[in-house]
Amino acid sequence: MSVTMEEVRAALDPDEVDYPEASRLGPEALPHLLTLVRETEPGLAAKAAYLAGAIDSAQSEEVVAAAAANDDARVRVAAAEAAAMLPPESASRVLGSLMLDDDQGVQKLSLRSVSTGLSAEVRDKVAEVSEGAPDPGLRKLAAEALGRMR
Numbered sequence: 001m002s003v004t005m006e007e008v009r010a011a012l013d014p015d016e017v018d019y020p021e022a023s024r025l026g027p028e029a030l031p032h033l034l035t036l037v038r039e040t041e042p043g044l045a046a047k048a049a050y051l052a053g054a055i056d057s058a059q060s061e062e063v064v065a066a067a068a069a070n071d072d073a074r075v076r077v078a079a080a081e082a083a084a085m086l087p088p089e090s091a092s093r094v095l096g097s098l099m100l101d102d103d104q105g106v107q108k109l110s111l112r113s114v115s116t117g118l119s120a121e122v123r124d125k126v127a128e129v130s131e132g133a134p135d136p137g138l139r140k141l142a143a144e145a146l147g148r149m150r
Contacts, residue, residue: 003028008032008036012047012051017050025051026055030062033063036048037052037066046072046074054082065093067079068080068098073106077105080106080113081113083095083113084115091118099129111144114126115149130145
């Protein structure tokens, strides 16, 4: 079954997207989601990034990683949330770039997305935040994330 950009946009159009339903578009939606992450306004790009994480495919990482590199913090926040749905290796690559983001909201969501099985590199970055973040709230979240990684 071929998925069109129009079908992807229609799935992402509601204010409250039904992500479980939208994820049924499957891996064929991922090229369209990548386009949306790279080329559209931040609200739609964020929805596209999150949907990519909800689709069980090896190619989901590419879309979520593109969102993690987006200039808009709202899209990077969505990438951090979506990373929690990726396999640990993919999540490690995405979260590694977000853990030390300049935006505290991105950092907070990245820390909340930390789970077991992530790479030593992510663990090191979480430890760096837990020891050196100027914000005590970030340090606390990072300490909690370290506990989940054990």
